[in-house]
Amino acid sequence: MLSTFLAVLRRDLLLAWRGRADVLVTLAFFTIVVCLFPFGVGAEPNQLRAIAPGVLWVAALLACLLSLHRLFAQDYVDGTLEQLLLSSEPAALWVMAKVLAFWLSTGLPVVAVAPAMGLLLDLEQGGLPVLILSLLLGTPILALLGAVGAALTLGLRGGGMLLALLVLPLFVPVLIFGAGAVEAELSGTGAAAHLLLLGGGLAGALALAPVACAAALRISTD
Amino acid sequence: MLEVHRLACLKGDRLLFRDLAFRLHAGGLLRVAGPNGVGKTSLLRLATGLAMAEAGEILWRGESIRRVREAFHGELLYLGHAAALNDLLSPLENLRFACAAAGDATDEEACIEALVRIGLADQLDLPARVLSQGQRRRVGLARLFLSAHRPLWVLDEPFTALDVHAVADLAATLSAHCAAGGMVMLTTHQDAPFARAPEVLDVGVFAC
Numbered sequence: 314m315l316s317t318f319l320a321v322l323r324r325d326l327l328l329a330w331r332g333r334a335d336v337l338v339t340l341a342f343f344t345i346v347v348c349l350f351p352f353g354v355g356a357e358p359n360q361l362r363a364i365a366p367g368v369l370w371v372a373a374l375l376a377c378l379l380s381l382h383r384l385f386a387q388d389y390v391d392g393t394l395e396q397l398l399l400s401s402e403p404a405a406l407w408v409m410a411k412v413l414a415f416w417l418s419t420g421l422p423v424v425a426v427a428p429a430m431g432l433l434l435d436l437e438q439g440g441l442p443v444l445i446l447s448l449l450l451g452t453p454i455l456a457l458l459g460a461v462g463a464a465l466t467l468g469l470r471g472g473g474m475l476l477a478l479l480v481l482p483l484f485v486p487v488l489i490f491g492a493g494a495v496e497a498e499l500s501g502t503g504a505a506a507h508l509l510l511l512g513g514g515l516a517g518a519l520a521l522a523p524v525a526c527a528a529a530l531r532i533s534t535d
Numbered sequence: 536m537l538e539v540h541r542l543a544c545l546k547g548d549r550l551l552f553r554d555l556a557f558r559l560h561a562g563g564l565l566r567v568a569g570p571n572g573v574g575k576t577s578l579l580r581l582a583t584g585l586a587m588a589e590a591g592e593i594l595w596r597g598e599s600i601r602r603v604r605e606a607f608h609g610e611l612l613y614l615g616h617a618a619a620l621n622d623l624l625s626p627l628e629n630l631r632f633a634c635a636a637a638g639d640a641t642d643e644e645a646c647i648e649a650l651v652r653i654g655l656a657d658q659l660d661l662p663a664r665v666l667s668q669g670q671r672r673r674v675g676l677a678r679l680f681l682s683a684h685r686p687l688w689v690l691d692e693p694f695t696a697l698d699v700h701a702v703a704d705l706a707a708t709l710s711a712h713c714a715a716g717g718m719v720m721l722t723t724h725q726d727a728p729f730a731r732a733p734e735v736l737d738v739g740v741f742a743c
Contacts, residue, residue: 320635324624331623392617393636395585401609401638535586 325414404527
């Protein structure tokens with residue numbers, strides 16, 4: 314049972330490595346979006362410091378959204394998705410592998426450069442660990458929820474726009490608790506509650522999203 | 536044994552065919568025939584369980600394929616129009632992945648042997664994007680050599696883009712699979728030199 318999971322994970326990571334330009338584009342997008350804010354709102358350190366958690370989280374969310382449509386598109390076009398759906402292994406399992414590979418190749422790099430972007434916006438040092446932790450817990454939720462949206466909009470004309478409309482409202486709670494965690498830590502109330510809620514959200518998404526995503530893929534390929 | 540009863544297929548808002556029925560016994564070779572657009576590929580996709588039928592039922596060993604989906608898919612090999620090749624991976628990587636994803640234990644030696652046998656000995660490590668149409672088709676067909684344990688083969692236009700020798704080889708492979716008690720269901724517009732003439736199912740007869 315694990316062999317299908319590992320085969321899909323290995324292949325998707327290998328594909329991400331061979332198509333690493335896509336990963337760099339996502340990272341560049343994240344960096345540029347964050348850099349736009351000082352130009353837009355002015356380079357006043359106090360102001361930047363105040364908006365830093367929200368800006369970093371919104372940028373991470375948009376970077377994730379930007380690459381979501383790639384999750385199943387190529388496999389859908391070349392017929393790999395049909396073959397995966399005909400596997401005798403449960404579909405939720407390899408969906409999980411695909412989402413994990415997606416997160417490792419797009420979510421994790423964003424989490425890795427986020428502290429540097431935090432310093433750019435003069436985020437206080439004490440907020441950085443919580444920022445990283447909240448992104449580590451939150452971006453997998455974005456990937457899991459986004460995967461359901463990507464599966465539902467597969468093969469549709471203008472699917473990218475529809476995907477954004479479909480999943481952005483679902484991303485709102487993650488954004489609130491993710492950015493909220495950093496702000497709570499900086500204001501001295503402690504980030505534990507926010508992080509626990511994010512953790513709970515991740516556990517729920519891990520349990521439900523792969524099954525929903527598998528069902529959506531069956532509908533899309535029908 | 537694959538049995539199909541009173542099958543109807545709706546594509547968009549058009550009914551393609553209805554009351555379609557056939558039986559495929561062990562050792563049977565069924566050729567699905569009919570003009571373009573009559574619903575041959577749709578029938579194949581229904582028979583694999585990839586698509587949902589509007590009406591009717593499909594039984595595998597007497598049980599609805601909806602109910603025994605995982606067991607049924609373990610005994611099925613489907614090769615569709617698209618060759619399921621990723622352009623960034625080599626034929627060997629693609630084949631190994633296809634076998635692993637289907638749930639078969641894969642051994643690199645066996646995959647190499649299958650690719651050599653299908654005539655891709657020199658292309659093992661090239662990225663799939665540089666392969667010709669016929670070569671891409673062959674990578675998909677190499678799975679046949681690794682899927683003898685799956686009794687039911689459903690093949691959509693397997694002869695497309697193949698040269699004369701490859702067509703003869705493929706026909707021999709399919710005939711051998713049937714002779715060993717397997718079942719093959721395929722669509723083709725081409726006459727292939729099968730050992731025994733296939734049964735023909737004309738979808739046009741059931742068209743609406």
